[in-house]
Amino acid sequence: MPLNRRRFLATAGLTTAAAIGLSPVAKAQRAVVGTVLDYSAGVPSGRSVKAAGHLGAVRYVSQPRPNATWMRGKPVALTETQDFKANGLATASVYQFGRAQTADWLGGAASAAIHAPQAIDLHRAAGGPTGRPVYIAIDDNPTRAQYDNQIRPYLRAFSTALSVAGYATGVYGNYNTIEWAxxxxxxxxxxxxDWGSGGRLHPRANIHQVAKWQTTIDGVVCDINNVYTADWGQWTPGQAAAPVVQLPNIPIEQLLQSSSEMSSQGNAALQQALDQARAFLP
Structure with missing residues (x-):
């Protein structure tokens, strides 16, 4: 979701299909129920997003990177989600702070101890109810070894913290990452x-961020995503808490015993994150 990669894709040129408002990448046929936006350079108004025909947006429950002054749209705020609600729009939550050499998943399970509590806190501050997912971003084209040794432990630990606090887990990634997860x-x-997905659309995808498909609303460059399911993880502030989804998470004890993936300091950090997550329980 970083601007530099997206602008590179955008400058590669849109196809004729994209120019007339269709998905510019040929994919397996699946019924599209609508489109949602994602953005971080600013915040378009709910009125303008609605007028453009979108269902809402997937928004960041994470802070802007210190060196990314252009990220004026992070994190999502309650005023924004209330504006969306007033215009009949919905919000979903995604967490991503670093990328590339500072990607959140690089530290494995121990990194989840840093990032999961922030995701939960910012989701709640924006009006996000329990029972709804937070998408955990894997904004890369990882190897299987990277998935096995770093991404899987990160996702499992992050997912465990979300589940303890009463939230579901979403995964943002390419075809292989979704398949493995x-x-x-x-x-x-x-x-x-689409990065590294080889033109495939995963059958489990609720949302698909189509490469090179962008729009500008209220001066903010936004990515456009196809939505394939009525429930794409969306919520509105003030919404009643959804039933908590019990995930098949790895037991906490097993996570803490994964010494090959975490240092003793990381074990303590993960336990602290889980304790913090419990504080969010109603």
Missing amino acids: ANDGIGTFFWMH
Whole structure:
């Protein structure tokens, strides 16, 4: 979701299909129920998003990176989600702070101890109810070894913290990441990006971020995403808490015993994150 990669894709040129408002990448046929936006450079008004015909947006429950002054749209705020609600729009939550050499998942399970509590806190501050997912971003084209040794432990630990606090898990990733995570029982919602997906659309994808498909609303460059399911993880502030989804998470004790993936300091940090997550329980 970083601007530099997206602008590169955008400058590669849109196809004729994109120019007339269709998905510019040929995919397996699935019924599209609507479109949602994602953005971080600013915040378009709910009125303008509604007028453009979108269902809402997937928004960041994470802080802007210190060196990314252009990220004026992070994190999502309660005023924004209330504006969306007033215009008949919905919001979904995604967490991503670092990328590339500072990607959140690089530290494995120990990194979840840093990031999961922030995601929960910012989701709640924006009016997000329990029972709804937070998409955990894997904004990369990882190898299987990276998934096994770093991403899977990160997703499992993050998912455990979400579940303890009463939230579901979403995974943002490419085709392979979604396939591997789904096979491992991680995630109940999936948001797919095209980087490294080889033109495939994963059958489990609730949302698909189509490469090179963008629009500008109220001066803010936004990515457009196809939505394939009525429930794409959306919520509105003031919404009653949804039933908590019990995920097939790895037991906390097993996570804490994964010494090959975490240092003793990381074990303590993860336990602290889980204790913090419990504080969010109603």
